[in-house]
Amino acid sequence: MAGERAATLSDVAREAGVSLATASRALNGSDRVVRPELQERVLAAATKLGYTPNANAQAMARGSTETVGLLVKDIADPYFSTIAGGLADEAEKHGLLVMLCNTGGQAEREQKFLAALRRQRSRAIVLAGSDTTDMGHTREVADLLTSYLDGGGRAAAISQPRLPVDTVVIDNHGGAKALAERLVGLGYRRAAVLTGPEDLLVSTERHAGFAEGWLEATGSKPAYVADEFSRDGGHRAMSRLLEDGPEADCVFAVNDLMAVGALAACRQAGVEVGKDLAVAGFDDIATLRDVTPGLTTVRLPLADIGRLALELVLGEPSAELRKQSVHGEVVLRESTPPRS
Amino acid sequence: MAGERAATLSDVAREAGVSLATASRALNGSDRVVRPELQERVLAAATKLGYTPNANAQAMARGSTETVGLLVKDIADPYFSTIAGGLADEAEKHGLLVMLCNTGGQAEREQKFLAALRRQRSRAIVLAGSDTTDMGHTREVADLLTSYLDGGGRAAAISQPRLPVDTVVIDNHGGAKALAERLVGLGYRRAAVLTGPEDLLVSTERHAGFAEGWLEATGSKPAYVADEFSRDGGHRAMSRLLEDGPEADCVFAVNDLMAVGALAACRQAGVEVGKDLAVAGFDDIATLRDVTPGLTTVRLPLADIGRLALELVLGEPSAELRKQSVHGEVVLRESTPPRS
DNA sequence: CTGAAAGCGCTAACAC
């Protein structure tokens, strides 16, 4: 039954017949060394008593924890879960525990989590996907982060350098632009973009990058229709596009999820993607690599991005903000065949 | 710059001109009440000093934390990330922080995480996907869990009731069996199962359930080929099946990921799924709902399962182990049309 | 209602 007050270090010390300090040193190899004999006695006592160090007490005494926080918009979204996987892997290597904070994209929650992480004296914080054009919120987050940093914490962001912290910058603009160029190279001439909400930075950047590439290559600006940054958003946007009479021969959905929704909408409308119309996405989500037709997209090394972010935030603190750029790679598949 | 030793409660107390005790009571509404006037003074002092409570110190003093641990095999796998999403949502409602532990299916890591969670004095632990037929490891985990429980912790498992804790039992057997029956009802007569490794319980259960249903309905046992419990495993298994000459008119892959791999293998082999051959999966992973042909599967309420697990582990501790059953629902799609 | 004081479990000077 739940009784038996957990054994503490003093219990172990007493049992081993040594001082508290020695027990402490024996159980966690500090710089000081203890005689092997005592060492053993302490270890034996610890096992005998089923001693487990109390991390909270250690954190207090040492003034630092073994915990890093990770803020994501939605862990169920493969984009974030892949990043989280990479980061979790890296954390494990460093013996760190990851606090998963699912913000649901709500500014309020995001701030609450930040505060909680600060209370926990989390060693570091990584923010993924909290890019918004909402300056009020960005400001608020920046403030929280700053006071966290002042307290000796470390933080990094993934995606856009809008926060006063180190960041793994994802080249959304460049990736989308490169994609546009490739599509033009394949013979496409009229594009439409399926984009997300205006206040979502990833979305607007990809849209802008694509538009820029397209404009430079063809002299014309792609049309666009905005909706949610999700599978259903893509479906709706594409449906609307189709209804309005598709002037386009090629559609760029700003992420793979939207692209898949678009694919479904086409199927339902009897439009054959890869023949009647080309469709491309962005991210190269692993589970989506088997859709038909194969989806042309811009591959992002998501797991590496997670790893990188942790490395960045764990690395030597530097005076100036570091930016680590990550570029996507265009992956051509059947959804955008060369145009005959 | 990072200086300014973070303000502590005593700083606040001094600033407000009250005792430590009063400051504590004012800042976190204990049972005791403080005069509104003082209350205000304390609050003001706290904001002025930018005070943030130290959760570790609170944990020590109170003897309990605001943290729950979640063990998953692979957070990048949509199955687990969806569960994690549901659980994270629920945790947020309870004001709890989630420690994400990515075990990678390694027994050793799993045990390390369990120990870490115990050290952290995590309020509760939820284990997802640690089902193995490896009794040695199961035993080890059971022991760790037991001592954690003895220390006043709470724990729950998702999937199979092999651990001495409350569990959200997923009816893999029943779901697969129901699927088999439906397929037979559709006119299929010769089945093959694409299954995972033998020591993976989910996989063996689904296989067994399907086989039982099939046997009862047709009098014959489905063939099977085993490989990894992943997209690539499904691909390889299906390829092998196809090479050996597909005696089957219908293939059941024990999860959607494998099924998608199988779909790809069929495509490459020129076998048209939904016509030449039927294919079904299990889980109903959201991002896979748009593959073509639509994949027949057994839908599991993954997010709810995550929520449920947390509710279970947070609920009134009961003497006997609780089991909360969750059943899947067969979802018929184009990959298994009625057989003409 | 408020304050003084005793811990919570552990680490890190500081002596020996």
Place this chain on the structure above:
DNA sequence: GTGTTAGCGCTTTCAG
């Protein structure tokens, strides 16, 4: 090497 002894920051009796 090993032991003593302050704290780390907060909560919670126990008096007043």
